[in-house]
Amino acid sequence: MGVNSGASVLVRQAGELIERAPGGIKLVDAVELLVAWGRANSVWPLVYATSCCAIEMMSTIAARHDLARFGYEVMRASVRQADMIILAGTINEKMAKNLVTLYEQMPAPKYIIAMGSCAISGGPFYYDSYAVVKGGDRLVPVDVYIPGCPPRPEALIQGILQLQEKIKKEGRRNPWKVRETLKVPFEDIFSKAQAEWAAREKQRDEELREAREQFKRENAASPASKPVRVKKEEFPVVPRRKPATQGISNWTLLQMIQEKFPAVEVYGHPGIIPKQVAELGSDYILDLVVPPEQYRAFAEYLKNEQSLGLDMLIQLTCVDWKESFDIVVQLLSCRDGHKLFFRSKAAKQPETGNAEMESISDLYLGAEWHEREVYDFFGVRFRNNQDMRRIFLENDFPGYPLRKDYDDPTRVVKRPY
Known part of the structure; x- marks a missing residue:
């Protein structure tokens, strides 16, 4: 569990005093190692899940994979009793403020695991989506990323082991600190990857051009092989059952x-x-x-x-x-x-x-x-509707997102294909 800032300052001052005594550095390092080991194996996650990755997270906690072996099974319903959030699923615009509030109310040191493609980058909602945040690290600092859609329980356990290694390295020489969130603007990653792949293929063709020409000269007389066409299997037509008519024609x-x-x-x-x-x-x-x-x-x-x-x-x-x-x-x-x-x-x-x-x-x-x-x-x-107000989006959401003329580059990345 996290400790408050006053206790952290007291522990640091006590460590500096003990270091001055003969052999004090080894004693402080040993105590620090023990404390880091205890913290790494007693992290309490917050009860937080938003989409299908939550099923894999629940499976990890269940008896088959038994997350309790790593000291992470104590799921807390209050942020004041938790020091980690597993972002298991999609994060939409409407819950973004609430997620930031939960993170700010959590005592330090605190950690975030982004589980699944949606929590990492928006997943399948990266393009043409006005309501999904393009990655949890744009809201809160993420410590471990677990790719997949959804990742299996073994992947979550591996991510937890990585977080444990990170916690064990923290101490006086490498103190925990609040990091900055991701500020990189959105971009069309598909077109960028497609252009990089085309450039790589062009370079590869240039490198193999001479070898291909030599192969054609040496094998000019050999006929080109034609694939054998597989005969299409024909299935009998299944007659459709006529549905029973209901009510008035x-x-x-x-x-x-x-x-x-x-x-x-x-x-x-x-x-x-x-x-x-x-x-x-x-x-x-x-x-x-x-x-x-x-x-x-x-x-x-x-x-x-x-x-x-x-x-x-x-x-x-x-x-x-x-x-x-x-x-x-x-x-x-x-x-x-x-x-x-x-x-x-x-x-x-x-x-x-x-x-x-x-x-x-x-x-x-x-x-x-x-x-x-x-x-x-x-x-x-x-x-004459007595409650004509927004029902899904925030009151200050700009525009109406399902209209054909809606365009907001700060939220929506246009699909290039």
Whole structure:
């Protein structure tokens, strides 16, 4: 466990006094070695895990690998009783401040292990991600890196052994100190590695050009071998089982709806009549286009019309078409089992690119969170929603990250391929 700064100063002063006595240096070195050995074998990790690497960390603690053999099994729930954090998994922007707070509240000396590709560099979220931190060492100083996605328990044990060696070397001559975090700006590491590989291949071709030319001259008469094509194996066609129809058919739904709202059309099939909808098959889920001015009234009709029974909201989301948004709603009839999509266009404001749409959160209570999510990521504000604020991102997050025009080089590295 870590000790406070006052006790550390007292121990250092006592060591300096003992060193002046005959043989004092050897005594202090022996005590320091014993203390370092004890500290290295009694590190208490914080209970902290964010993603799939946590499963490997739990497996390391379990009986098969038995992390208790190394003195690391005492997982603490309070930072005041811990002196190490294992960053096991993805670190997103919203938890970044909390992680820094935990590290600052932890008594010194304290250590960090970055476990897995996500904790080291953002992993698969390095490109095109607005929400994932590109490595834990940009927030807190990391002592040991364990690559992998995810690394096995043996790799975590190896990383712990490396940390033990680091702790054993600390003392009066090599005191522990708070190090700086990584300040290197983001870069396109894939393109950089690709360019280095191409340069290396070009240099290799230059070195082997003479040998290749000589081989061609000596073996000019030998015919080139052709690979034998393997015959493609043919499998019998498995007949598809026709799914059982549930609830009201698509063409009946369309007929009932168009009697009340004649302007409603089928998405992707303008002008189609109800009988032609039946030809799309039973797998097709009816997808309707509703005029924006009828969006609220249409949702109210679907909810209150007992013959339709569309009483459950499955999803409310948004699609950015650059010039406008589509608000897409999916409903389900719990009584009969049929489903329905409907969408309405929300025009973008020329100045801000934002849009507005009437709220249906009073009709379907689950729509409140869905509408907040659409506002958080797309900037579409829903009128009469009683809690129109961000739900996933911080309040000071710049812009709306799922829009086509979103670009923030301080957070997002564009994928080069």
